[in-house]
Amino acid sequence: MTFDLNHTKSLFLKKCFIFPLNSLLFQSVFLLSTIMGEIIMSFADKKLSEIAISIPGSTALLREYDLDFCCGGADTLGAAVAEKNLNLAEIEARLTELQNSKKQDDEQRWLTAPYADIIEHIIHRYHERHKQQLSELFVLAERVESVHGDRDDCPIGVAAEIQNIYADLTSHMMKEEQILFPMIKMGNYAMARMPIQVMEHEHAEHGEHLDVLKALTNNLTPPADACNTWRALYSGIQEFMDDLMMHIHTENNILFPRVIEEGSR
Ligand SMILES: [Fe+2]
Numbered sequence: 061m062t063f064d065l066n067h068t069k070s071l072f073l074k075k076c077f078i079f080p081l082n083s084l085l086f087q088s089v090f091l092l093s094t095i096m097g098e099i100i101m102s103f104a105d106k107k108l109s110e111i112a113i114s115i116p117g118s119t120a121l122l123r124e125y126d127l128d129f130c131c132g133g134a135d136t137l138g139a140a141v142a143e144k145n146l147n148l149a150e151i152e153a154r155l156t157e158l159q160n161s162k163k164q165d166d167e168q169r170w171l172t173a174p175y176a177d178i179i180e181h182i183i184h185r186y187h188e189r190h191k192q193q194l195s196e197l198f199v200l201a202e203r204v205e206s207v208h209g210d211r212d213d214c215p216i217g218v219a220a221e222i223q224n225i226y227a228d229l230t231s232h233m234m235k236e237e238q239i240l241f242p243m244i245k246m247g248n249y250a251m252a253r254m255p256i257q258v259m260e261h262e263h264a265e266h267g268e269h270l271d272v273l274k275a276l277t278n279n280l281t282p283p284a285d286a287c288n289t290w291r292a293l294y295s296g297i298q299e300f301m302d303d304l305m306m307h308i309h310t311e312n313n314i315l316f317p318r319v320i321e322e323g324s325r
Contacts, residue, residue, distance in 0.1 A: 103152045104138035111137060112292040116299030117158045119292045120196040125151060129288055161185075170314050178315050179241045186307035187233045193300045194226040200293040208290065215277045218293070225269045232262045236311075244315075249323030256316045263308045270301050 103111060112119050112129035122129045127140050141148045170178050201219035208214040240255045274280060280294045 103155050104141075104148060105136055108135055108137060108140060109288045109291075111155065112288055113295050115155055115159050116296060117161075117193065117196070118155060119200065119296060120192065121151070121154055121158065129292070170310060171318075175244050175315070175319070178310070179245065182307065182310060182315070183237060183241075186303060186310075187237065189303060190229055190233070190300070190307070191226075193296065193303070194222055194229070197293065197296050197300060198222045198226070200289055200296060204287075204290050204293055207287075213278070213283050215293075218273065218276050218297075221269065221272050221276060225266070225273075228262070228269065229266065232259070232266070235259070244319055249319050251323075252319050253323055256320065260312060260316065263312060266304060266308065270304070273297055273301070 108122060108127055108129040112122060119129065125141075125146055126144065127137070127146075128135075135143075137151070138148065141151060170181070173181075198219055201215070201222055205214060205216055205219055209216065235255070236259060240252060240259060243252045243255065277294060277297065280298055282291050282294050286294075
């Protein structure tokens with residue numbers, strides 16, 4: 061057996077430098093790709109149909125960029141964006157914002173926040189959002205009803221019900237924004253008691269509208285072969301319902317009791 065000095069040197073170099081360097085390089089690449097994956101690549105590899113269904117409000121955004129999540133739903137966002145030469149980072153930032161908007165509801169801080177802050181939150185987070193949601197849901201509902209109207213399980217009447225909700229809700233929100241909220245901001249708490257009762261009664265009526273939507277949509281359960289628009293309609297209605305419940309909760313259970321208590325002192 062011969063002792064090969066060069067071979068031994070080569071093994072020594074590999075053990076001491078090359079393997080650790082490879083390992084370090086691998087770990088760095090892994091770490092970098094993990095970080096990049098969260099910040100930059102979070103939606104590029106997702107199918108348009110997945111985005112439309114899983115991110116509430118994304119259907120309006122996708123339509124804005126003319127990204128087809130219905131017939132072209134199997135394409136990834138990255139591929140579709142590249143084909144249309146759009147700005148991927150911009151679209152991903154907006155999708156991230158939509159996804160995170162549900163996590164911004166920190167009801168605890170509204171228990172002690174100034175009334176002006178709560179009111180601003182209600183108007184920005186709920187009133188403005190409801191108008192966008194209902195406009196988009198109406199478009200989706202009309203599309204589903206016109207394309208699938210011959211099916212027994214087609215949710216006929218959902219578009220009309222969404223229109224009813226839009227009319228009732230916009231009238232309700234206008235009363236809050238123009239009468240009740242300014243009254244509260246001016247400190248007329250005792251005077252606010254009566255309009256608050258009216259608003260609470262209207263909130264109960266909103267709840268009845270949601271029951272109608274549930275009844276028309278088999279409790280928001282799409283059939284197994286439902287198209288992406290149909291599924292996006294139901295997930296969008298679910299998001300609207302969740303938001304409306306949080307909206308009513310913030311008023312009925314947090315803002316209104318604080319104002320009534322202060323008015324009775
Ligand atoms: Fe309200």
